[in-house]
Amino acid sequence: MISRVESAAATRRSLLDAAAALLGEGGPEAVTLREVGSRAGVSRGAPYRHFDDKDHLLTAVATEAWDALADEAVALSADPARPAHDKLRAMLSGLLAIGRERPHLYRLMHRPPAAEEMLRAAARSQVPFLAVLGDLVGPDRAHHYGALLLTSVHGILGMEASGQLTREKWRTDADEILETLLGALPAD
Amino acid sequence: MISRVESAAATRRSLLDAAAALLGEGGPEAVTLREVGSRAGVSRGAPYRHFDDKDHLLTAVATEAWDALADEAVALSADPARPAHDKLRAMLSGLLAIGRERPHLYRLMHRPPAAEEMLRAAARSQVPFLAVLGDLVGPDRAHHYGALLLTSVHGILGMEASGQLTREKWRTDADEILETLLGALPAD
DNA sequence: CGTTAAAGTTGACGTTGTCATCTGAAAGGT
DNA sequence: ACCTTTCAGATGACAACGTCAACTTTAACG
Known part of the structure; x- marks a missing residue:
């Protein structure tokens, strides 16, 4: 019943x-x-x-998406078998996948002004992300490089979506740009 | 009359x-x-x-903003007195200024799906941008580094606007991230 | 001077978010 | 067992919006 x-x-x-x-x-x-x-x-x-109104409904949708992403990141970071650089790539790929396969949801997740509730969910993935990055570049540099990588991925997705990042225009693509950044990570 | x-x-x-x-x-x-x-x-x-409809009006607003930005970039690149790294910083600052001082306009300029007309205006600034960058890292690397810098600036602005890039959260900010990237430019 | 083309106005319509009001039924106390 | 409360849900109504069709006005032109 x-x-x-x-x-x-x-x-x-x-x-x-x-x-x-x-x-x-x-x-x-x-x-x-x-x-x-x-x-x-x-x-x-x-x-x-x-829900209070349509906006709160959409915020709840975005919050759930962030939560799911955070769960993935936590699970990834807890895996003792995978090497750290592999985990890092997997986390960034998770973001790239949402941005490309579900662009409207991705935009909703980044819509300003962000609700406090959604920002909390988004922040949950920071802990495992910094943990993995700390293994790669040391805990001191983790924050700085984490911000650099996340903003880059976000920018790549944004410009891809709006048609301003094309291979013909820039003779390069998202993967090459990301490889450059990942390759420039100090090995500690 | x-x-x-x-x-x-x-x-x-x-x-x-x-x-x-x-x-x-x-x-x-x-x-x-x-x-x-x-x-x-x-x-x-x-x-x-x-205008055909509201959408075309908004597209025209965004197109004019891109055109103004392109004019600035052209003027900057033509200045023989300023050093190249100075011009580059000025161009990126122009973008940052729009993103921060007129966030709604900035978002409109990156709204998908982008109109062909607007993309053409946005592409106009690529020529002077690549010219300046070519002086710094050589023409071969200009495209690649140009895309990297532009996507980074775009990502920084996007995450700043949605409240996901805060100093307290990442112990860094937009300026530091950009300095890191600019500092990593190969001197040719 | 009559004709034409285009700028502008106005009435109307369908869609949408939202609110106030009403209904019904489960939950809980007596 | 009965009554009361509470809350999910339905529905009518309203204002705001984008858009279209019909109408009016007026500058331009042969």
Whole structure:
């Protein structure tokens, strides 16, 4: 038997899934509360029982995505078998994958002004990221190089998405740029 | 006496200015065709005499911003007195200034999917940029390092804007990251 | 001077986010 | 067992928005 709170939680989950699906299919303008409700099997007003407004719903979607990414990073960093440089590449690839395969979600995750709740989820992945980087360049340099790598990946994805980073225009691509940066990491 | 085409051109200019002003004041959601028309002294339907739709108006605003940036870059690169590394810093600072002082405009200039017209304007600044960079690292490496620098600046601005690049979190900031990259430029 | 083309206005329509109000049923106390 | 509370959900309504069609006005031109 399903209790009332269980049913409400299921609706909330359906709303989040529907919003994420619509975002992936048709971009931000395809995410209307009416369609979200419809896909979740409820009416247009139902989302207001679970989220303050549309913005909070989207923030929740972005927060879940950051949480999933943080979980991946934690799992990666805990693996004792993989070499550190391999873990680092895997983490950066995880970000690149979201940016390329789910660009609308990626943009949502970086939309200003960022909600405090979402920033906390995004910050969770920093710990494992810095741990792996600390193994490579030493704990002192980890912060600085971590920021450099993350901003670079973010910039690469942004300019790729807006069509300003093309191979024909720059005679290079994201992978080459990243290799240059990774190759320049001080070996400690 | 003002001719009809002059008046029409003036209206078009007012519409662009109004849209840019509204964007700067209240962000994208403040830019409504009704308010744009109102500020330009015309009605809500008038913009359709000058732009296909709202999207084309915004594209025109972004295109003008790219053009202005390209003009600055061209002027900079033509200055024989300034040293090359100084010109490079000035060009990157121009981008940083827009990103920080007019974040909504900056985001508009990088909004996907980018219009072909806007991409052409954005590409105009590539020539002077590569020229300056060629003086520093040689023409062969200019493309590669140019892409690296531009994506880095773009990434820095994006993560700054979304609150994910803070000094407390990464013990560093945009200037330090850029100095690291500029310091790593091969002196040819 | 009549014709034409284009700038601008206005009414209307569909869509959207949001709120107020109403309904129904599960939860919990007596 | 009954009554009360609470909350998920449905629905009607409203304002704002982008957009289109129809209309008006006026400069330009043969």
